[in-house]
Amino acid sequence: QEMFELFSPVSLKKGQEVSISYGNVSNAHLLHYYGFVPNENDYDYVPVSETDLIEERKRMPGGLGQWELKEQVLRYLIDSTVPGLTLPLAHFRDSSTLLNKFFDHEIKLGGVLSEHDALLVYCRALCLDEEDTSDGALNTARRLQALGSIGSDNEAAASQLLLRVIRAKEKAMATTLEQDEEIEGKGGLSFNTEQALRFRIRRKRLLRMSAEALEKRLEG
Numbered sequence: 551q552e553m554f555e556l557f558s559p560v561s562l563k564k565g566q567e568v569s570i571s572y573g574n575v576s577n578a579h580l581l582h583y584y585g586f587v588p589n590e591n592d593y594d595y596v597p598v599s600e601t602d603l604i605e606e607r608k609r610m611p612g613g614l615g616q617w618e619l620k621e622q623v624l625r626y627l628i629d630s631t632v633p634g635l636t637l638p639l640a641h642f643r644d645s646s647t648l649l650n651k652f653f654d655h656e657i658k659l660g661g662v663l664s665e666h667d668a669l670l671v672y673c674r675a676l677c678l679d680e681e682d683t684s685d686g687a688l689n690t691a692r693r694l695q696a697l698g699s700i701g702s703d704n705e706a707a708a709s710q711l712l713l714r715v716i717r718a719k720e721k722a723m724a725t726t727l728e729q730d731e732e733i734e735g736k737g738g739l740s741f742n743t744e745q746a747l748r749f750r751i752r753r754k755r756l757l758r759m760s761a762e763a764l765e766k767r768l769e770g
Contacts, residue, residue, distance in 0.1 A: 574663070577749050587748040595663050596756050597656035598715060600647045600672070606715045607676045610707075616680065619687050623675045624648055626691035638671050638695050659716075660756035667698075673708035674700065706768060713764040716757050727754040 562568060572580060577587045577594045608614050626632065628639045628646055639646075645655040657672070658665045674694055682704055683690045690700070699705040725733075730751045733739075739747065 576661075576663075577752050581745060581749050585742070585745065587745050587752065589748075591752070592662045594752055594756065595658040595661045596719065596753055596760070598659050598669060598712075598719075599654045599656050600642075601654050602715050602718075603669075603672055603676060603711065604647075606718060607711055610711060610714070612679070614676070616678070616683065619683050619690075620675055620678055621648060622687035623678065623683070623691045623694065624672065626688060627671065627675065627695060630691075632688065635691065636695050639668055641668075659760055669712055670698070670708055671695075673711045674698075674704055677704055677707035677711055679704070709764050709767050713761055713768070716761045716764070720754065720757050720761070723750070723754065725750070727751065727758060730754065 556568075556570070558568070572584060574593045577591055580591070581587050604614070614620070624639070625648060626635060627637060628642045629649065630637060642655045643649065645653045647654045657669050659669060671694060678690065678700075682700055693700050699708075730747060734744075734747055734751060
C-alpha cells in the first residue's frame with residue numbers, strides 16, 4: 551500500500567491540529583502548485599523582467615541611446631573579474647538576457663523578497679546619459695555600485711522608468727483593482743474562481759503600492 555508519511559520533530563497529542571509550511575513562496579507558486587491563495591502573504595511579489603525594463607526605456611525620451619556603453623556597465627555589475635567591483639547584480643549571472651539571449655531574468659517587486667535595490671540599479675544603468683558616462687563604462691559601474699544614485703536627473707529617470715513599467719503591467723490587465731474587489735465583494739464564486747480572483751487582487755495591490763511609493767519619491 552502506497553502512503554505519504556510526515557514526521558514531526560516535536561511530540562504531539564492525539565487529536566492535536568498539525569499544520570505544514572508551504573515555504574516562503576509567492577502567490578503564483580501557491581496557486582499553480584496547490585490551488586489556493588492565502589489572505590496574506592509577505593513573500594508574494596510581482597516579477598519584472600529585464601525585457602520589461604529595456605522595452606519601456608525605448609519608449610521614453612532618449613530611448614536606448616549609447617546602448618553599447620549601458621550594456622557594458624550592466625555587464626560589469628552582473629559578471630566581472632575587475633578588482634573592487636561588488637557585483638550588485640551578480641544573481642543575474644545565470645539568467646540575464648544580456649549574457650544569454652535565451653534567458654530573461656525576472657526581478658522581484660514587492661514583499662519581503664523584493665529586489666527593489668536591484669531594480670533601481672538596473673533602471674539607473676538604462677537611464678545613463680552622456681554626461682553620466684563621460685569617464686567610461688567601468689568607472690560608471692564603480693560609481694553606481696558605490697553611490698547608488700549618480701545624480702538627481704538619473705535618479706528621477708530611473709524612478710520614472712520603473713513607474714512606467716508598473717503602470718504598463720496594470721494597464722495590460724483586463725480589469726481594474728476596484729472592479730475585482732467589487733466582484734469579490736458580491737460573493738457567489740466557485741472556489742477556483744475565487745482563488746484566481748484573489749491572486750489578481752493581491753498582485754494589483756502590490757503594483758499599486760509600488761507605484762504610489764515611486765510617485766512619492768518623484769514628488770520629493
